[in-house]
Amino acid sequence: MQDKCLNEENINQNIVRMQYAVRGPIVQRAAELEQQLQGPEGQSLPFKSIVRCNIGDCHATGQMPITFLRQVCAGLVSKETCEANLPADVKLRIDRILASCPGCSVGSYSASTGVEVIRRDIAAFLTERDGISCDFNNIFLSSGASEAIKLVLSLMSTGGEGAGKAGFMVPIPQYPLYSASVAELNAFQMSYYLDESTHWGLQLSELERAYDEAKTLCIPKAIVVINPGNPTGQILSKDDMKMVIKFARKRKLVILSDEVYQFNIYQPDKHPWSSFKSVLMEMGPGYADVQELVSFMSASKGYMGECGFRGGFAELVNIDPKVQAQLYKCLTAKLCPTVVGQAMIGTVCNPPKPNEPSYELFMKEKNQVLSDLANKAKLTSETLNSLPGISCNPVTGAMYAFPRINLPEKAIQAAKSQGMEPDFMYCLELLNTKGICVVPGSGFGQIPGTYHFRITILPPVELMQTVMKDIKQFHHDFMQKYS
Amino acid sequence: MQDKCLNEENINQNIVRMQYAVRGPIVQRAAELEQQLQGPEGQSLPFKSIVRCNIGDCHATGQMPITFLRQVCAGLVSKETCEANLPADVKLRIDRILASCPGCSVGSYSASTGVEVIRRDIAAFLTERDGISCDFNNIFLSSGASEAIKLVLSLMSTGGEGAGKAGFMVPIPQYPLYSASVAELNAFQMSYYLDESTHWGLQLSELERAYDEAKTLCIPKAIVVINPGNPTGQILSKDDMKMVIKFARKRKLVILSDEVYQFNIYQPDKHPWSSFKSVLMEMGPGYADVQELVSFMSASKGYMGECGFRGGFAELVNIDPKVQAQLYKCLTAKLCPTVVGQAMIGTVCNPPKPNEPSYELFMKEKNQVLSDLANKAKLTSETLNSLPGISCNPVTGAMYAFPRINLPEKAIQAAKSQGMEPDFMYCLELLNTKGICVVPGSGFGQIPGTYHFRITILPPVELMQTVMKDIKQFHHDFMQKYS
Numbered sequence: 001m002q003d004k005c006l007n008e009e010n011i012n013q014n015i016v017r018m019q020y021a022v023r024g025p026i027v028q029r030a031a032e033l034e035q036q037l038q039g040p041e042g043q044s045l046p047f048k049s050i051v052r053c054n055i056g057d058c059h060a061t062g063q064m065p066i067t068f069l070r071q072v073c074a075g076l077v078s079k080e081t082c083e084a085n086l087p088a089d090v091k092l093r094i095d096r097i098l099a100s101c102p103g104c105s106v107g108s109y110s111a112s113t114g115v116e117v118i119r120r121d122i123a124a125f126l127t128e129r130d131g132i133s134c135d136f137n138n139i140f141l142s143s144g145a146s147e148a149i150k151l152v153l154s155l156m157s158t159g160g161e162g163a164g165k166a167g168f169m170v171p172i173p174q175y176p177l178y179s180a181s182v183a184e185l186n187a188f189q190m191s192y193y194l195d196e197s198t199h200w201g202l203q204l205s206e207l208e209r210a211y212d213e214a215k216t217l218c219i220p221k222a223i224v225v226i227n228p229g230n231p232t233g234q235i236l237s238k239d240d241m242k243m244v245i246k247f248a249r250k251r252k253l254v255i256l257s258d259e260v261y262q263f264n265i266y267q268p269d270k271h272p273w274s275s276f277k278s279v280l281m282e283m284g285p286g287y288a289d290v291q292e293l294v295s296f297m298s299a300s301k302g303y304m305g306e307c308g309f310r311g312g313f314a315e316l317v318n319i320d321p322k323v324q325a326q327l328y329k330c331l332t333a334k335l336c337p338t339v340v341g342q343a344m345i346g347t348v349c350n351p352p353k354p355n356e357p358s359y360e361l362f363m364k365e366k367n368q369v370l371s372d373l374a375n376k377a378k379l380t381s382e383t384l385n386s387l388p389g390i391s392c393n394p395v396t397g398a399m400y401a402f403p404r405i406n407l408p409e410k411a412i413q414a415a416k417s418q419g420m421e422p423d424f425m426y427c428l429e430l431l432n433t434k435g436i437c438v439v440p441g442s443g444f445g446q447i448p449g450t451y452h453f454r455i456t457i458l459p460p461v462e463l464m465q466t467v468m469k470d471i472k473q474f475h476h477d478f479m480q481k482y483s
Numbered sequence: 484m485q486d487k488c489l490n491e492e493n494i495n496q497n498i499v500r501m502q503y504a505v506r507g508p509i510v511q512r513a514a515e516l517e518q519q520l521q522g523p524e525g526q527s528l529p530f531k532s533i534v535r536c537n538i539g540d541c542h543a544t545g546q547m548p549i550t551f552l553r554q555v556c557a558g559l560v561s562k563e564t565c566e567a568n569l570p571a572d573v574k575l576r577i578d579r580i581l582a583s584c585p586g587c588s589v590g591s592y593s594a595s596t597g598v599e600v601i602r603r604d605i606a607a608f609l610t611e612r613d614g615i616s617c618d619f620n621n622i623f624l625s626s627g628a629s630e631a632i633k634l635v636l637s638l639m640s641t642g643g644e645g646a647g648k649a650g651f652m653v654p655i656p657q658y659p660l661y662s663a664s665v666a667e668l669n670a671f672q673m674s675y676y677l678d679e680s681t682h683w684g685l686q687l688s689e690l691e692r693a694y695d696e697a698k699t700l701c702i703p704k705a706i707v708v709i710n711p712g713n714p715t716g717q718i719l720s721k722d723d724m725k726m727v728i729k730f731a732r733k734r735k736l737v738i739l740s741d742e743v744y745q746f747n748i749y750q751p752d753k754h755p756w757s758s759f760k761s762v763l764m765e766m767g768p769g770y771a772d773v774q775e776l777v778s779f780m781s782a783s784k785g786y787m788g789e790c791g792f793r794g795g796f797a798e799l800v801n802i803d804p805k806v807q808a809q810l811y812k813c814l815t816a817k818l819c820p821t822v823v824g825q826a827m828i829g830t831v832c833n834p835p836k837p838n839e840p841s842y843e844l845f846m847k848e849k850n851q852v853l854s855d856l857a858n859k860a861k862l863t864s865e866t867l868n869s870l871p872g873i874s875c876n877p878v879t880g881a882m883y884a885f886p887r888i889n890l891p892e893k894a895i896q897a898a899k900s901q902g903m904e905p906d907f908m909y910c911l912e913l914l915n916t917k918g919i920c921v922v923p924g925s926g927f928g929q930i931p932g933t934y935h936f937r938i939t940i941l942p943p944v945e946l947m948q949t950v951m952k953d954i955k956q957f958h959h960d961f962m963q964k965y966s
Binding site: 003004005006007008010011012013014015016018019020023024052055057058059060061062063065067070071073074075077078080081082084085086101102103105106107108109110112143144146147154155156157158159176177180181184186221222252253254290292304305306307308309310318319320322323326327329330332333334335336337338339340341 | 486487488489490491493494495496497498499501502503506507535538540541542543544545546548550553554556557558560561563564565567568569584585586588589590591592593595626627629630637638639640641642659660663664667669704705735736737773775787788789790791792793801802803805806809810812813815816817818819820821822823824
């Protein structure tokens with residue numbers, strides 16, 4: 001091994017340090033079990049298949065694609081192959097997008113910021129959503145929201161060491177893309193806790209504590225807010241959002257608003273969703289005209305769940321034009337995001353109108369997915385709450401429940417004696433006995449001494465019912481085993 | 484402006500420093516002119532359209548997509564829409580790939596390293612290409628080759644300052660992705676010059692000079708080789724490749740082999756192409772079993788030119804398994820490359836076989852593109868060589884000519900008095916008078932005091948003939964103006 005140029009000690013240590021729990025060791029174990037299920041070994045396993053509730057991967061667990069979106073993308077790839085079977089509104093969108101692609105081909109590079117008509121369609125969508133005019137020049141496309149998020153974090157990273165590191169306020173629990181990117185960029189994570197007792201709400205005192213404790217350890221740059229929450233499934237109230245904006249303004253922090261679940265709203269009357277931009281604009285001069293905000297959106301979630309297409313975008317609000325120019329320059333070396341992926345998120349933002357031929361089917365498919373999700377959200381939190389030793393906030397948004405498990409002391413000791421986090425052991429046993437793959441709370445962060453797991457609400461209704469039954473039984477057995 | 488959190492001074496200075504000439508100021512000027520051409524202003528311009536010879540963007544300049552590749556990708560996106568029009572071998576590939584996607588949907592995330600059957604198809608292609616067995620576990624997919632290249636450079640970057648920076652040997656002239664990535668990663672560029680007088684060949688003495696001069700200024704990590712060459716259009720001889728391998732072995736450098744133009748070989752008898760892996764394996768024990776190599780491939784070039792699909796892959800050879808595991812872990816936070824893009828490069832590696840229904844059309848389309856390119860390669864270098872004050876190596880590979888212009892002293896002074904690089908001024912005047920967009924040699928690097936530009940050979944044959952005529956006239960006028 002000493003003959004090798006590269007070894008674990010001399011490569012980029014930020015990469016060695018980074019972790020991404022959503023695809024971490026539990027998921028690798030699930031893959032091993034899936035392999036075993038295919039062979040003779042599989043017969044001795046106490047389940048027939050693995051249910052992947054670890055990742056917001058909608059189609060993987062049986063959700064069907066939305067016909068309209070797929071027709072547009074297929075036609076962009078090979079119009080002559082599918083033309084005969086395409087409704088007029090689909091063809092219209094295909095021709096419009098192709099006309100904006102160099103050489104009328106999705107095989108050409110687009111501008112690094114994205115195909116112009118797609119950026120314009122997104123701007124029109126945001127204008128309508130917020131009732132505030134949106135300039136397409138402030139939008140750039142990306143390969144999923146993840147790429148845009150990493151890029152913006154990188155733009156703000158100073159490259160310093162110690163107290164010279166860029167500091168990013170990240171909610172805990174958080175989506176581990178943030179902690180992974182902060183590690184990879186050698187930045188500083190300023191963690192603030194969400195309040196589980198108030199439906200994962202925000203407290204000003206907690207933001208201030210987190211800021212004050214970390215402000216001499218780094219150069220604070222931005223505050224990340226995930227709304228609807230991942231892994232927590234809550235929706236921020238307007239008051240909480242205003243509080244964040246005032247806090248960010250006072251502390252001179254950019255707001256990074258991860259809004260990829262903005263279509264996943266399950267109790268719109270009781271828990272409506274607002275974009276950060278709309279709330280910011282409501283606050284008027286002194287905020288609306290100065291507070292820097294970057295919001296992120298994706299085709300991977302919502303009702304479409306087209307993760308594999310890697311379509312995403314970011315909107316820049318109040319960013320210094322010179323900074324924006326540097327960001328856009330940095331995009332050029334990446335050439336461009338996948339054009340088909342761009343078309344996917346662009347078409348999500350330009351859906352069929354009521355007078356168009358695809359409207360009826362589109363709405364039927366969309367509403368079916370969203371009402372199923374709302375039912376599964378209810379089923380999941382209600383079932384979990386019915387179990388002794390588990391408490392779960394209602395899932396009012398996004399695609400996950402993040403229940404708290406009050407583990408018996410004996411379980412905690414058993415885990416520690418095996419060098420595992422207690423919630424990791426819980427999830428591992430759930431996987432090994434029931435074939436259900438969920439992610440331990442330790443991968444997202446939690447108040448020390450509390451234990452959680454994240455479970456997606458994505459499997460089809462019937463399967464989700466079975467999953468809940470299995471978890472019920474597993475939990476009962478687990479608690480008995482360690483009582 | 485002082486009210487802003489982010490300004491040019493406090494953002495990531497590596498991003499401020501990075502440049503990517505292929506989409507730099509000349510190209511921005513071309514975009515302005517394109518805008519003007521659409522308005523009344525356009526009538527006063529001395530040309531009717533802009534010919535973009537600045538970027539290897541095949542379809543943008545009229546190259547047609549390969550039917551088979553597009554059929555497979557369209558069918559993956561919406562099988563029911565196109566099924567009726569698809570040949571059996573296309574359907575076979577669609578079903579095979581879908582069966583390897585979670586939930587049989589390209590809308591699911593794939594494994595972070597890529598869809599398993601696609602990795603296997605690529606491995607089979609490499610096995611056949613090199614006559615050496617290839618393990619699919621050593622292949623990972625990426626969003627174009629660029630993403631894989633940046634990731635591997637990042638993996639090797641130490642994050643140190645001064646002499647602690649990672650050093651990467653980069654050929655000059657080079658494709659500016661390398662210099663841009665080195666800047667962004669705050670690494671150290673160890674430049675070695677290609678020898679223009681021997682058809683952009685390699686000299687051991689030059690590799691040693693470059694290494695020795697820089698070895699105390701950084702921690703040398705890897706040597707980048709671009710073969711076929713970009714922007715230089717040459718093909719490395721096997722002897723040169725063996726020399727690089729011996730040099731890398733002695734100096735303990737990883738070899739990064741950019742082989743994205745491996746299908747663009749225009750004089751296969753005189754200038755055949757070999758993969759670095761095949762040459763390395765030929766060299767036997769002491770090399771084949773130890774020398775670390777990463778090679779890169781893309782669907783964006785070759786005969787297919789599907790840039791917008793962002794399909795690429797890397798093969799890892801002799802990499803320490805622990806290092807490979809860290810690299811793959813890092814991929815997980817990116818979730819996965821675009822699945823349709825993966826399918827594109829996967830299908831390139833699994834083309835129709837002689838007994839399959841799509842074979843004939845596929846070969847016809849492929850051979851047409853390649854023979855056109857070979858003709859345009861010849862036309863370009865011959866025309867350029869016929870001009871007094873220009874010399875151009877033959878284009879035996881890739882998609883570019885990189886002619887040297889011997890600029891008159893008066894032109895050099897005129898450029899300098901305007902604060903421009905002389906070759907930049909040459910390219911700007913070519914754009915302003917003829918509407919032809921090429922990239923100045925200074926964007927790729929060149930021996931100080933020499934001047935070049937990079938021109939693609941991609942526009943259709945007839946247009947390429949006009950381009951050559953226009954350049955001839957422009958060059959004549961330019962030389963007169965500054966004589």
